[in-house]
Amino acid sequence: MARAMMTKILMSVVATMMLFQLALAVDHNVGRPDGGWDQSTNLGSWASGETFTVGDNLVFTYTSLHDVLEVTKDNYDSCTTSNPISTNGASPTTITLTDAGNRYFICGTAGHCDQGMKVNIQTVAAATPPPTSSSPPPPSDSPAPATPPVSTDTPPPNEDNAPPPFDENAPAPPVTSGGSPNNTGETTNPLPTPEPSSAATFKILNLVSMVGFGFLMML
Ligand SMILES: [Cu+2]
CATH class of the missing domain: 2.60.40.420 (Cupredoxins -  blue copper proteins)
Structure with missing residues (x-):
């Protein structure tokens, strides 16, 4: 289709x-x-x-x-x-x-x-058609923003949390005093979601503009 x-x-x-x-x-x-x-x-x-x-x-x-x-x-x-x-x-x-x-x-x-x-x-030669999806632009964009997420503060949750969560609030896990680390495991990864690569975004924009151009030409 x-x-x-x-x-x-x-x-x-x-x-x-x-x-x-x-x-x-x-x-x-x-x-x-x-x-x-x-x-x-x-x-x-x-x-x-x-x-x-x-x-x-x-x-x-x-x-x-x-x-x-x-x-x-x-x-x-x-x-x-x-x-x-x-x-x-x-x-x-x-x-x-x-x-x-x-x-x-x-x-x-x-x-x-x-x-x-x-x-x-x-x-x-006839004038060349407008550059629709020429290759040059993408490479310059992609490499630059790759680095940022590395050095940002590491999320504290895992090891620090282990001892204290003798929850004041939750009555739920009264099993043993040993504070099982498993419970706290849920709060572990607030990992930054991977940013959509700018290269992919660029390709999509290109495609959209091509299709849009096509429709314009048909009008
Ligand atoms: Cu003649």
Whole structure:
């Protein structure tokens, strides 16, 4: 039951975050709005004004005079159109930036790359999600409070009590004058109850905040 519910919550959190990612994905219309995928647009300048994040899309819109080749850096630099990584010839061409790093696109029409119809896309990683249960904090907390209970006054009961409890009040144990130590045994340990470790508390708080975050995300 509880496990199934946790699974359900986690799944909805993940799904929500994925939707969130999709909602944030940006379509970058290459060369727009001032130009396009053509020879007359300064595509380097256009690209430098954009921020490409993992999950974003490139959208190339062009006439039948052009196409879109994805190529290696070497072929990009030399405008070599043979052996492209991919060839796309049906405008519009949408390319999803699935990973951080550099990708290189050129036009395959003779001479167009040399005329500037090329663009280098530098994709950056998406922002990291908020740190939910990262490991670092707990260790710093736990060791410190471990010591306190040691040197505190030792509870007096056991041995001191033995002789005197010739109870003035209780008439009950009149058996022998020998004051059996067993009777007084009940008062023995007022041992301090073990404090809940702060590490455990921390974990619980973390869990609660995670679940709470999940619910927030679902709203
Ligand atoms: Cu072209």
